[in-house]
Amino acid sequence: MHETADLVIRPATGADLPAIVAMLADDPLGATRESPDDLTPYVAAFKRLTEDPHQHVMVAVRGERVVGTLQLTFVPGLSRRGSTRSIIEGVRVHADERGGGLGTRFIEWAVERSREEGCRLVQLTSDVSRTDAHRFYERLGFTASHVGFKLQL
Template sequence: MSDIEIRRATGDDLPAIVAMLADDLLGATRESPDDLTPYRAAYEAIAADPQQHLIVAVRAGRTVGTLQLTVIPGLSRRGATRSIIEGVRVHTDERGSGLGTQLIAWAVAESRALGCQLVQLTSDATRIDAHRFYERLGFAASHLGFKLQL
């Protein structure tokens, strides 16, 4: 997939990113691609934080994938730094092309380069296909997650 460029997202990528976030059953209920105002504020905060890496995959000038990598220093695991992969999305037209694998490989390599000892991610309990995908890439379902809506 040498025709894919993986780079930091810019504000110009927001419409495509938000459209991908909204392009499934879960995302359709929680995203609002018609109003980018809250996403622009979030993007500015992400762009200003050196521990945040919002990236896009671009093919032929078109944004076709995205993810966010967050680096977190910690005390547990003997002071290990970890990264968290969030918001992995691949455009509908690109699913099954290997792009998701390429995005995760980028995130793992970048995590290593940034000195992380652990890469983790969460996936909604209903995303069974995503769970199989992550397991194929070597991730283990090791924890039970909890959320509190504020």
């Protein structure tokens, strides 16, 4: 089990992209949709994200090594009496770091950051095949409350 005391959570930089994309590709779903050998589209996307004040691509770093990533988005809205919500996406923990508390610390950080922003709701989605992730999120207090739909374009 890994300690989380030496973990630093910080905004991602362009230099972190190879590690981030490698983690995105390191599972059965990601392996079919990510291209770690060609970072060109990720560099363009990262530029768009860093220019948007509502988007926060974060990394968890142990020593000099990126061991986790997530994207936290703040969405102002009219529903829920004009409240802001946050969306957590792209959560990944390096394979050799799983099970040591890093994921819990990372999600707890995102929830706390959402509170600081005045969010009234934190939401996330997880592919139906990720049953281990579903149990993880439920242990952290999330509930499976909606049915999600996607349209590939």
